[in-house]
Amino acid sequence: MKPIYSISLIIALFLGLAFHSCEAPETEAEVPEYVIVIHGGAGTISPDVITPEQEEEYKNKLNEALEAGEAILKNGGTSIEAVAAAIIIMEDSPLFNAGKGAVFTNQLRCELDASIMEGSTLNAGAVAGVTDVKNPIKAAIAVMENSPHVMMAGDGASVFAGEQGMEMVENEYFHTQRRLDAVKRAIEQSQEDNSGTVGAAALDSYGNLAAGTSTGGMTNKMYGRIGDSPIIGAGTYANNESCAVSATGHGEYFIRHTVASDISARMLYYGQRFEDAANYVINEKLVNVGATGGVIGVDKYGNVAMPFNTPGMYRGYVKSTGEKEVAIFGE
Ligand code: ASP
Numbered sequence: 328m329k330p331i332y333s334i335s336l337i338i339a340l341f342l343g344l345a346f347h348s349c350e351a352p353e354t355e356a357e358v359p360e361y362v363i364v365i366h367g368g369a370g371t372i373s374p375d376v377i378t379p380e381q382e383e384e385y386k387n388k389l390n391e392a393l394e395a396g397e398a399i400l401k402n403g404g405t406s407i408e409a410v411a412a413a414i415i416i417m418e419d420s421p422l423f424n425a426g427k428g429a430v431f432t433n434q435l436r437c438e439l440d441a442s443i444m445e446g447s448t449l450n451a452g453a454v455a456g457v458t459d460v461k462n463p464i465k466a467a468i469a470v471m472e473n474s475p476h477v478m479m480a481g482d483g484a485s486v487f488a489g490e491q492g493m494e495m496v497e498n499e500y501f502h503t504q505r506r507l508d509a510v511k512r513a514i515e516q517s518q519e520d521n522s523g524t525v526g527a528a529a530l531d532s533y534g535n536l537a538a539g540t541s542t543g544g545m546t547n548k549m550y551g552r553i554g555d556s557p558i559i560g561a562g563t564y565a566n567n568e569s570c571a572v573s574a575t576g577h578g579e580y581f582i583r584h585t586v587a588s589d590i591s592a593r594m595l596y597y598g599q600r601f602e603d604a605a606n607y608v609i610n611e612k613l614v615n616v617g618a619t620g621g622v623i624g625v626d627k628y629g630n631v632a633m634p635f636n637t638p639g640m641y642r643g644y645v646k647s648t649g650e651k652e653v654a655i656f657g658e
Contacts, residue, residue, distance in 0.1 A: 359629040360647035361400035363529040365392050365413050366633070367423045367641030369575045369621040370522030372655055382655060385422060389643045389653045392416040396529060397645050406529035406537035406571070407445055407468065414441075414464040414541050417525035421503045423641075424523030426462060429501045429543025431510035434550040437501035437543050440557035441467040442478075446536030446565035446627075453478040453557035459485050461494040464541045467557070469493065478557060506546070513547035520546040523641075524556055526573025528565070528624045532647075536571035536627060538563050538587070545578065554578025560588035567627060569594040570601050575640065576620010580613060586622065594626070601626035602634075609634040 367389060377385070396413035400406070418426025429437040441463035442453035452471025455478060460466045466488040470479050479487055489495055513520055524542035531537075540563045542556040555562035555578035562578070564587035565571035572587040581587075586608055593604035605622055613620065614636050621635025623642055631644045635657070643653035 357628070360532045361530060362625045362629045362631060362644065362646045363393060363396040363400060363409050363413060363527060364623045364625050364631050364633065364644035365389065365396070365525070365527040365642065366573060366575055366621070366623040367417055367525050368523035369619070369635045369637040369640035371637065372522070372639030372641070374656060385641055385655060386653050388417065388420050388422055389641060392527070393643050393645050393653070396527060400529060400531055401647070403532060405533070406531040406535050407443065409529040409531065410443065410527040410537045410539040411464055411468060413527040414525055414539050415462055418462050418464060418541055423525045424543045425525040425541040427501055428503050428506060428523070430506050430523070430546040432550045432552070433514065433547050435507070435510065436498050436550070438550065439463045439501070439541070439543055440554060441539070441541035442557040442559060442563040443467045443471055443539040444537065444559055444563050444565040445471070446567040446571055449566065451477050451559045453559065454484040454488070455480040455553045455557040456551065457481070457484050457488070458498050459495050460488045461496045461500065464539055465493055466491070467539065477559065480553070501543070510546050519548055524575040526563070526575060526623060528571035528573050530571070530625050530627070530629050534567065534627070536565045536567050536625065538565040538571035538573045538624065540573045555581035555586070558582055560585045562587060564588045564591055566591050570624050570626040572605070572622050572624035574620060574622045577618050580616060580618030581620060584608070584612060584618070586613070590622065590624070601630050602632040605632040606634045609636055
């Protein structure tokens with residue numbers, strides 16, 4: 328080899344190694360035993376639109392959801408169980424657009440979507456457009472664990488959920504005055520609106536990642552419309568090789584840009600750090616097309632990211648190291 332070539336080769340190798348080492352994530356020795364991260368939706372949430380009392384109410388509920396997930400992880404439970412526990416607390420609360428308190432369609436009914444994914448196996452389950460399953464995330468888990476399918480919709484999903492022993496409710500169970508007022512305003516102004524979807528992602532002590540999402544969708548959505556939340560790769564994604572992500576935002580864009588799996592793919596194929604991949608997708612890619620929303624997630628090393636391009640996003644995380652945050656507004 329001519330000397331000029333060997334010098335170039337050495338320089339190239341050196342640069343390659345230097346670049347690689349600054350991109351490299353933390354080592355396994357630093358991986359926390361467990362991590363759980365949650366969201367309660369992104370949107371036009373700012374101190375002008377919610378009172379200090381409401382802020383406290385939201386923070387208390389986010390804390391309750393985090394604590395429920397953490398208790399499971401601390402006692403050796405799985406990331407799927409922790410994600411489900413946190414989401415069920417938020418589905419049962421009228422504060423969020425999932426389960427009780429879900430937004431209304433243009434026909435003044437609630438149609439709910441949910442999904443779950445396991446990072447170790449890439450198994451996944453989802454339900455779409457269900458109107459009578461009290462906790463759609465439980466039905467999504469049943470689809471994953473007890474059916475040969477990944478997604479079930481409408482009446483078939485409800486029959487399956489009933490057979491699986493899920494609690495079934497009348498559609499009125501989900502209704503709240505606040506969401507009814509919101510859909511009436513949206514109908515008057517011919518608008519759709521999104522906010523309050525819930526989601527969680529976790530890393531358990533076995534090194535397994537999981538993510539889940541549950542929503543009523545968009546206020547004043549057309550009856551029958553399905554958003555990104557139940558779509559694996561759009562609203563939810565988990566892969567033990569990369570990260571676990573749950574999204575919230577304008578679903579049509581999140582579907583077109585396969586937001587959750589794009590973040591994982593950037594890590595796997597570009598070697599991007601989780602935080603950089605998530606930030607890029609939310610704050611550049613989606614911003615460039617006028618899409619609003621955010622994601623929360625955790626990578627296989629226990630790093631957390633929670634980027635959003637809206638004024639606020641209900642969010643929080645806790646790690647086995649004691650590190651914890653619950654927040655609503657942007658910095
Ligand atoms: N992504 C949800 C949907 O489009 C809405 C939301 O996250 O607020 O159905």
